[in-house]
Structure formats: C-alpha cells, structure tokens
Amino acid sequence: MRAVIQRVNGASVVVDGRTVGEIKGRGLCVLVGVTHDDTEEKAARMARKLWTVRLFDGEGEDGPEQSCSDLGAPLMVISQFTLYGDARKGRRPTWNAAAPGERAEPLVDEVVAQLRSLGAQVETGRFGADMQVSLTNDGPFTVLVEV
Template identity: 55%
Template sequence: MRVLVQRVSSASVAVDGNVVGAIRSDGQGLLAFVGVTHGDDRDTARRLADKLWNLRILADEKSAAEVNAPILVISQFTLYADTAKGRRPSWNAAAPGSVAQPLVAEFAEALRGFGAHVETGLFGAHMQVELINDGPVTVMLQL
C-alpha cells in the first residue's frame, strides 16, 4: 500500500461535475491518494492510517492528530504504475478493484476511528481533483 500525501489549504473531488468530497483548512489539511497492491490487508491499511494521522508535516511540525486536520482520501491505482519498459505503464502491481476498494475504505475508516474528519472520492469513478498544495509539501508513505 502506498499513500501519496499532500499538505493542502483546500482540496475537492468531483464526479460528473458534482463535488463528492471537499476540505478547507488554511494549510492544516491533508490530501491522501491511496494505492493498493497485491498482498495488502486490513492491518496494512490501519497501520498506514495511523502513520498518516501522526505524521508531522503540518505547520510547526504538527500532525493531523494534534490539530484535528481534515483529510481527503482518494483511491489512486496509478501509484503502482510500472514505467520501466516502453512507453505504456503497466498496472500489474495494482490490486484489482475487488481487493483495493475495501482496503481504501478500511484506511478511511481507521482515520475516522482516530477522530479524523474524513472526506472521500468515489472508488473506481473518473474523478476531477482540485487542490491547493501548501508548501508545497508532498510525501510518499509506505510500510
């Protein structure tokens, strides 16, 4: 499992022109793109959620847990693109939707269990994401 996290002032995700998730935060929010690979499980999702919740990348080296920062979670299978050969990425390392969807949901639910305000995209949909990256700060999380 990989989580590409960005510190944001605001972020939203829309499907067919309708916003399905949005956060505003004055630089104290996080946008988390979540990719799932083969072999990931619920424990992986929960451990990465804990890592994100306590990651000190907000202002004054604070974590989302310390400032109760909102988090927008969006599934992102392309985090497992393999571009080593040719010009067309391979998606073989990305887990199929039937495996990935419940683990992305588990990741979001684990964050909620910690007390986070979590918004989400719509799994498997073509989404339009808008964000204002604060810093810019972008970090890749893995276990």
C-alpha cells in the same frame, strides 16, 4: 500499500459535475494505492501514520512538528491505482502491481474507517470513478509513504 500525501489549503473531488468530497483550510490530500499483498493490518498502520505524521509547521525551527491529530486537520483520501504503475519498459505503463478493484476498494475503505475511528474528519473521492481532484498544495509539500 502506498500513499502520496500532500499538505493542502483545501481540496475537493468532483464526479459527474458534482462535488463528492471537500476539505477547507489546511489538511492533507492523500492518494492511496493498494497492491496484491496488502491487508487490513496494513490499512490500519497506514491510517495511524496518516493521522500522526508531522507535516505541519509548529513552533520549532527543526521542521514540521504537528500532525492532523494535533490540529484536528481534515484529510481527503482518494483511491489511486496508478501509484503502482510501472513505466520502466516501453512507452505504456503496466498496472500489474496494482490490486484489482474488488481487493483494493475494501482496503481503501478500511483506511478511511480506521482514520475515522481515530477521530479524523475524512472526506473521500468515489472508488473507480472518473474524478477531477482540485487542491492547493501548501509549500509545495508532498511525501511518499509505504507500509
């Protein structure tokens, strides 16, 4: 399982002209990709990582010291099969490493459910939909996480 995490000052997802998810203020916008061997255990591990990874500035001088769990900051979680795209050969990427929708959707849902069970406020996109994602990247600050 792979996630691209962006520290944001607000994010929203629009599908068919309607906002389906939105966070205001500081939080994380997380794009989640699922591959063939991912499991519910990996989804739970990803959720714990997203909730506790320290990406927000604190009082110290050594870099980010606070997490969403420390701040009660919201997360926007969006499925993103293209994180497993491979464009090393030719001019067209392949998606062979991305899990099919019937396998990926329940695992993305599990990441969201696990985050909520940890106490997180979570907004989402809509699996498989044509989504317009808007965000204000704070920093810019973007991190890749794999579990």
